[in-house]
Amino acid sequence: MTSDLLPNDSYIKNYSRWAKGGWGMLITGNYMVDPNGLSGPGVFLVNNPAVTHEAQLERLRSFTTAARANGSKIIGQLCHPGRAALILPGPGWCSKRNIAPSPLRMPIGEGLANRGLAALLFGTPREMTRADIEDVVDKFARAAKTMADAGFDGVELHGAHGYLLSQFLSVIKAVKTVVPAGFIVGIKLNSTDYQTDRSGLAVKAGHAMDAEKQLQEVIQQSAAIAAAEVDFLEVSGGTYADPRMARGPPKSTRTQNRETFFLNSAETLRASFPDVPLMVTGGLCSRGGMEEVVAGGGVVGVGRASIINPILPIDVVLNRDVKDTDARVAILKSKVPCATNGGGGGIFAWWMIRGVG
Numbered sequence: 001m002t003s004d005l006l007p008n009d010s011y012i013k014n015y016s017r018w019a020k021g022g023w024g025m026l027i028t029g030n031y032m033v034d035p036n037g038l039s040g041p042g043v044f045l046v047n048n049p050a051v052t053h054e055a056q057l058e059r060l061r062s063f064t065t066a067a068r069a070n071g072s073k074i075i076g077q078l079c080h081p082g083r084a085a086l087i088l089p090g091p092g093w094c095s096k097r098n099i100a101p102s103p104l105r106m107p108i109g110e111g112l113a114n115r116g117l118a119a120l121l122f123g124t125p126r127e128m129t130r131a132d133i134e135d136v137v138d139k140f141a142r143a144a145k146t147m148a149d150a151g152f153d154g155v156e157l158h159g160a161h162g163y164l165l166s167q168f169l170s171v172i173k174a175v176k177t178v179v180p181a182g183f184i185v186g187i188k189l190n191s192t193d194y195q196t197d198r199s200g201l202a203v204k205a206g207h208a209m210d211a212e213k214q215l216q217e218v219i220q221q222s223a224a225i226a227a228a229e230v231d232f233l234e235v236s237g238g239t240y241a242d243p244r245m246a247r248g249p250p251k252s253t254r255t256q257n258r259e260t261f262f263l264n265s266a267e268t269l270r271a272s273f274p275d276v277p278l279m280v281t282g283g284l285c286s287r288g289g290m291e292e293v294v295a296g297g298g299v300v301g302v303g304r305a306s307i308i309n310p311i312l313p314i315d316v317v318l319n320r321d322v323k324d325t326d327a328r329v330a331i332l333k334s335k336v337p338c339a340t341n342g343g344g345g346g347i348f349a350w351w352m353i354r355g356v357g
Contacts, residue, residue, distance in 0.1 A: 005045035006056060007063040015067040021311035022318060025073040027156055032079065033139040037098065039081035046143035060150035068151070075184060076147045079158030080136055083125040099132055100125035141174035154184020156234065172228045186232040187225055219272050226273045234279040234301060235269060270297060287317050287327035305329045
């Protein structure tokens, strides 16, 4: 967490480590687009009104210079947390009031205690007006322009984990009108919109729904996004209400062996949109698993394994001196305080991020 919500020396140092690893593309964590919509500690803010534009560009350029030092592309992840914005009083990384397409409170679990905690952490969002929607679209576009000016190679628009990005097409169009030719524009989607629970029902926003119906809704949404000529789609999963990005859905032995938490959803999207590069992120930790995704026409997204070994590509995956049976990185379960479980995925994620450096 930095007082000006911009990358500090420690953050830049971490990306300098990854820049030496032979990664084709580095995607940052959350860069918020709205000073009134922050998701919690550790986030950054693009176009912070409390910092001059020149000072922001200088800091961001220091970051992109370090991240691109050895040829990797650097992609900034832009998001607005919507109803998932924390509203605790006092901290500078919290919001005064969150907004959402509908005034539904963020669920973080069953029971009276969790409902009370949700009310404390998130409150009840204000329903967005047309002016709110236009303002959010404009903020995404201005943030993308700032990132392009600062030397980023592209942006990823974050629509996963319950975050607010319901106006996909408007945002994509607005972003593409202000960035230079060749600037990468990707989308991050939430696979748990159509992942099933043990009963075979899809779970969305804490409510069980027909899995097939949810799958068709996501495919329809993705079709419109694909038609807008985005450069890639990333499939991830989980919300604060159901943080599968942390623990994954119930998996069969076959799915476990194929390593990725979200392979089923990725395969469905890949079959529906074969011309759009699809990135699968979740649980990949071996050369064999990564090669399987690439052989299917996908792009490999690596998270925790890259933290354990920042130079994983040149050290292991692309190093043919390492046998296939040894070309993997062990992902050990981290012991986290029990208190992180009560606050949903946001507090869990914050605890895990502390281990990066």
